[in-house]
């Protein structure tokens with residue numbers, strides 16, 4: 088692998104190939120050092136490294152501890168599992184050979200994964216050993232307001248404090264005697280959600296996987312339909328930027344959306360991963376603050392898409408390329424049976440601004456081959472008894488929300504205004520309720536991009552929503568069932584149906600460009 | 616002093632040494648603070664500006680160093696948004712006083728320096744009851760623009776960026792001792808802003824509580 092030198096003249100295409108990107112390219116050759124200010128975006132990371140020299144790390148697993156006294160109360164008789172997590176500073180090697188201070192769950196980046204089972208509640212004690220406030224959201228979880236990890240003053244964990252999060256892990260609808268396991272989530276993640284500072288908190292490392300399983304998924308594993316661990320691999324993609332001393336760069340005065348110029352998979356810059364000639368399941372998570380990914384495989388074979396965001400699809404579909412807005416997930420199988428010895432997972436999207444990538448969602452600006460994010464080193468002969476999942480394999484049925492269930496229609500327009508970010512002309516105020524929905528009903532929400540060329544991935548808490556129309560047309564097949572984050576490119580408008588079951592009181596919806604969220608592109612809605 | 620802050624000071628000294636011969640070191644030192652903002656390593660602008668009393672001041676040296684401070688932009692000919700934003704910020708200061716032991720300083724930089732001479736700003740402050748701890752600043756447009764760009768009160772669309780009515784609603788709040796800064800819209804409301812200010816100053820999450828014996832916002 089060639090080593091990048093600032094003095095070497097590289098084409099724009101080379102820069103993508105080697106993972107430097109457009110923003111970095113503009114500044115190559117300039118003197119790097121402490122700068123009073125800059126006119127053309129943040130300074131490029133002044134550390135050079137050779138990609139694909141470190142193995143893809145696997146996040147650790149949170150281990151249950153002995154039960155402790157807690158205020159958590161559950162309606163089920165099942166015995167909960169107890170966890171204790173310390174949010175604290177730690178040291179990570181993101182760039183090979185460089186030590187970087189991170190803020191992590193148990194001091195790790197990415198955070199250790201939770202492995203949770205439907206029917207068994209979890210009690211997670213989060214202890215804040217950091218010097219910033221935190222609030223831990225379980226993204227794709229279906230949890231009471233007090234345990235959702237919301238940005239409300241009384242729910243923040245101050246430095247030195249702790250909070251017990253009570254996760255019932257019951258199928259949606261359980262409280263009314265109509266549990267619907269079709270709405271059971273699979274690939275969740277947990278991350279910080281503290282008011283106004285979610286951006287720096289998540290960026291410094293406060294994010295990890297929260298994986299659920301249930302009887303249906305266990306049947307798919309037992310029948311060898313889906314690849315099981317160790318061939319089931321969580322894969323979080325994030326971008327980071329560094330100061331010369333190896334510390335993470337973050338500018339608190341930049342609100343368009345943070346973009347890094349170093350691309351990390353599971354917290355490691357451009358790693359390699361040794362795979363056998365078989366099917367692997369990857370839970371790909373866009374864990375970036377503001378960068379989107381348009382993924383392809385260098386050998387031009389399709390991904391087998393199993394799921395979107397938290398949920399398995401009704402049936403597996405083939406996708407040549409996968410677009411992931413922030414917080415979106417793609418549960419995929421990559422089949423290495425007939426792969427060459429080297430395959431790259433590449434990002435072909437051109438994005439040099441927090442506003443979003445070039446083009447629009449229907450026709451984004453791309454460059455092929457793009458930036459390689461992970462190098463797969465494929466070894467051995469095709470294995471026997473490989474997982475059987477293929478295009479059309481039935482996974483998790485979907486229970487559609489019917490039009491005749493809809494009791495109200497609301498529109499939410501996401502717009503930049505006066506240097507910050509609003510919904511329907513208002514900034515988030517935790518004391519103002521912008522929508523009151525009736526528990527047990529369903530509504531139609533129109534999510535509308537207010538323009539200006541900005542991209543906004545919209546995350547609705549509490550339950551999955553079901554996209555009915557996208558710009559007036561049926562949504563793409565991978566987006567046609569359950570979503571928790573719907574990406575709005577420039578000019579886009581989504582019509583979604585959503586139910587409100589089990590848990591009353593306050594929740595939020597917001598843009599998941601975290602800098603937009605921190606500048607209050609969020610609204611409170613209450614279930615009454 | 617945190618480890619990162621010490622590193623910054625060392626870095627800044629190196630930068631100054633490198634710039635010798637290109638610019639007067641004293642002038643360069645004054646134009647930017649020696650300390651830097653956590654995370655970005657950027658040195659705070661420290662231009663020579665003029666208060667509404669006509670006093671010559673340095674932005675960083677006189678208003679930011681060692682303190683908790685609120686910074687915003689406005690202009691006296693602005694109607695609607697600027698007066699509303701200022702009212703919110705003045706109300707927010709009052710909400711903070713019980714916890715901080717004083718109202719934190721509010722520094723308002725003009726977006727209209729050609730019109731907003733010190734005496735014009737003086738009348739403006741007087742028209743708002745001249746609350747103590749509120750200073751309006753004017754100066755060279757290039758210096759004021761550099762501060763605006765530094766604080767990110769900008770828009771990537773040049774047409775929107777050139778429209779100064781777009782920049783009158785934001786407030787930057789910073790604790791120079793902790794190196795922590797936040798920006799929010801004054802339209803978010805006095806109480807949410809006050810809560811954010813308290814957290815930025817590392818003083819917890821609740822506006823109710825006991826007052827310190829001395830003013831925490833001024834480095835006491």
Ligand SMILES: [Cu+2]
Nearest residue numbers: 543598600603
């Ligand atoms: Cu947004």
